[in-house]
Amino acid sequence: MYKIVNKVSLNPTVTQYDIEAPFVAAKAQPGQFIILRTDADGERIPLTVAGFDREKGTVRIIVQTVGATTEKLSHMQIGDSLHDFVGPLGVPTKIEGLKRVCVVGGGVGCAIALPIAQALHAQGCEVTSIIGFRNKDLLILEDEFRAASDKLYVMTDDGSYGRQGTVTVPLKEILDAGEKFDEVITIGPLIMMKFVVLTVKPTGIPCTVSMNPIMIDGTGMCGGCRLTLNVDGKKVTKFACVDGPDFDGYEVDFDEAMSRGTMYRTFEQHAYEEACNLFAKEVK
DSSP states (O other), X not given: OXXXXXXXXXXXXXXXXXXXXXXXXXXXXTTOEEEEESXXXXXXXXXXXXXXXXXXXXXXXXXXXOSHHHHHHHTOOTTOEESEEEEEESOOOOXXXXXXXXXXXXXXXXXXXXXXHHHHHHXXXXXXXXXXXXXXXXXXOHHHHHHHOSEEEEEETTSSSSEESOTHHXXXXXXXXXXXXXXXXXXXXXXXXXXXXXHHGGGTOOXXXXXXXXXXXXXXXXXXXXXXXXXXXXXXXXXXXXXXXXXXXXXXXXXXXXXXXXXXXXHHHHHHHHHHHHHHHHHO
């Protein structure tokens, strides 16, 4: 069992947890993920590692409550234990040798981008970070990004905080001004990453994206996380759980990935409503 040793609300729908998992903490690297179950009958959900403390033996995850399992997780408290917490899974983000990097995060994807920015900063890299949210109320991790970045741009869609606009606005300004980066790393909603890639593409700067599709086993056996890449004019199938989650953004078929991501939306909504009704009855 994996005990919740800390729980902090970051905004109305996003919560940060520190989980006691010493064997996972000992090996985890930025960019990797875990798969958890809240209970023996629960579904398996993948969550990217948002941080780790090897001395304390804890792993940090940051979770947005959007479905049945994350709803169940939101009702768990410090001292409660998860049934499963498997990892680290996936390939760590490759940051060795990078000197100047732009990290672009959107929404809860910033929780995944932060440990990458921190690792880059720790190795002496010059880090420019751009983080975007729908509005001020959904802002998370600003102070942490500021500490890990040489330059930080904060964007909100409605202009309620920072600058108004999407993350591609300052990114295009920076690139048009002639800024050079060894790499752009972007993590967030698929539609955001698609347009970040399109913004960077004219420069030829390598652009890495973190893909987080539906996963079940985390070993490549179920095939649920398959992606189509366009490599040298040929379509290639890869699996986010074992080949990723990081991929060359220029190769990813985002339109297919977005289409696949909506396949189970009706089922997920039904499961979420059932979970909410269950907890509502327990409260009564």
